[in-house]
Amino acid sequence: MESLDAEARRTALTEVLAAQGFVAVADASARLGVSEVTVRADLTVLAARGVVRRVHGGAVAAGSVREAPVEATAERDAELKRAIGGAAARLVRNGSSVMLDVGSTTHAVAAALVARTDLGDVVVITNGLQIAQTLEAAIPRFTVIVTGGSLRPLQHSLVDSIALDTLRGLHADLAILGCTGIADDRVTNVNLPEAAVKRAMIAASSSRVLVADSSKFGRRDLSAVAPLAAFGTVVTAGPEADAVTVPFATRLVIAA
Structure with a gap:
């Protein structure tokens, strides 16, 4: 591999992308036997050619699904999201x-938790600034802890090492997580840094609830988060909710 010239390396990177949909700089460096600086340079060339799209930590094939701002996704299927939110908040x-x-x-x-006026002495830990602002209305019934980290504008989220270090120092009774895809009994997400935060929350919690409308099932996105079996409960809703299947030990809640 060390003898590969630049075009051969770029061909190899393109083949990995065709097979996997994503290539990480660190993995490509080890695979090709070149430095990460060289891999980044090759990906920059491929991006200029329109073959790949650069993302945090690597690249995806050009034309891969782009992440939408949270304000845009909130408007899609808003009633389904409210139903799912209410069912999850009741847990x-x-x-x-x-x-x-x-x-x-x-x-x-978060909005459904605030609306539960019977709920008190609850600690909520989040890496979402928008979510923290919504939860603020429930203080002092709730204690709201924000992780810190690098700010991602699309989701108003805090990610990377500071967020991960904060989560490693905490433990929660329950983690309630979303995703962008569920396929082959695996939960996935379109964004790598946020997938890392989800994995850290799974590791730092005793039980987990996955909230996802039925359109997420059958779709696979960029980064693996966890096996679906890592979640004790899945809360879903939507036209195809009755067709959703989950592992034997996972409880399925169809919100109405």
Whole structure:
């Protein structure tokens, strides 16, 4: 591999992208036997040719689904998201601690938690600025902890090392997480840094709830988050909700 010239390397990178949909700089460096600087330069050339699209940590094939702003996704299927949010919020108990990641469906969970006036002494840990602002209305019934981290404008989310380090130092009774795809019994997400935060929340919680409308099933996105079996409960809604299947030990809740 060390003898590959530039065009041969770029062909190899293109083949990996065709097979996997994503190539990480670190993985490509090890695979090709060249430095990460060289891989980044090759990806820059391929991006200029329109073959790839650069993303955090690597590249995806050109034409891959782009991430939409949370304001745009909130408008799509808003009633379904409210139903899912309400059903998930009913799973939270007084005196518990909850991790809540970013997304339009988890934002609906936050709004439903605030609306539960019977709920008190709850700690909510989030990496979402928009979610924290919504939860602020429930203080002092709720304690709201924001992770810190690098700000991503599309989701108003906090990611990368500071967010991950914060989560490693915490533990919650429950994590309520969203996603952008579920296929082959695996949960996936379109954005790499946010997928890393989701994995950290899974590791730092005793139980997990996945909130996703039925359109997410059968779709696979860029980054693997966890096996679907890692979630004790899946809350969904939508026209195809009755066709959703989950692993044997996972409870399926169809919100109405």
